[in-house]
Amino acid sequence: MNLRKYGWLFGTTLLVGGIGGILAGFIVGRADLFDGGVGNFLIATFMNLLFGLSISVLTQMGFFAYMMLNYLAQSVFKSRGLWRNIQILLILFTFFDFVYLRYSLGVQGDSLWPYFVEPSVLLLVSVIAAYAKVRLTNPTAWVPTVFFLFVGTTIEWIPALRENAYSAIFMAVPLLFCNIWQVLHLQRLVKADPAS
Template sequence: MNSRKVVFLFWSTLLVGSITGGIVGSILNSDRLLGGGFANFFWGAVWAIGISAAFSLISQMGFFAYLTLHRFGLGIFKSVRLWNRIQMVVIAFVVFDLFYLRYAAFAEAGESIWSYMVTPVLLLIYGLVIAAIKAKDTNRQAFIQALFFIVVVTTIEWVPALTANDPKWLWIYFTPLLAANTWQLLILHRLTGSGKQEAKK
């Protein structure tokens, strides 16, 4: 992985996170953006893209932090299988906490816990799909690692918005994080030449 590829990863991730977050942010704030003329819409869209760019930078820090953690995990446990099992336990713990702790902290009287389970379940399903793609392109051992990154690392990065519990900010924050994390995960093996197709070549 040379410096040119690192620069490409940085800027492409920033672009993916900024565009996806900017689109979602503009849609969620469309009532404000469309009610004040073109200048209001323009600067509102610029704000949405800018804040999404900041969140994509958080995503990149999380990505490299996980790569470091993964190396430490392999070094400590000396076994990919054992390290993957530990990650599976952490995934289950995070998915449970993602709905239970939010329910315990923010649920109003009479509110069902089921509504708090929708987002964690959808995130888990999405993580399973992305992990399957990653494993197909690289190797089976990468499945748990990819699932851990999408579910656990994204959730950790999402914590500031989760604690605020503002529905609009939850998605403005979450969209660029998830898009940037997905992009980094699926492009890394292509840049490093560690995918199955690259190995055949």
């Protein structure tokens, strides 16, 4: 990947994050957007855009942190199958923690089942995106894509998960937009240019 390709990824991910922030504002903050005049609508939309842009920078840091982790793990674990199995265990561990830790911090006597919603939806989105990635590349992309999209997004999502459902959904939209965008475009960026 050269500087031009990185610049393209950075710029387009910013754009995708901004769009995700505006869309998240329409999904969860519709009442606030339309609860005033045109000025209120424009300022609220601009703030949602800035939020999405800042989330996109967070996702880019997470993406490059995962790429470094993946590179180091493949160097340490010579067997590709071992690193794949470790990623699968970490996906399962993250799913368990996602449910259990939020349940243990919730109101005593709550049902456990509502705490399965967010991790199950995130895992489903991760699997669908991994299917698209496999169609674009090869079958070995399944586990790394699900790992990055599920575990990486969960780690980046922690600040909003500690708040309320409004914050969680508001942050989830640009997070997923950016992470899916990056993972689906990576193979295009690491290919060698025919001219070089």
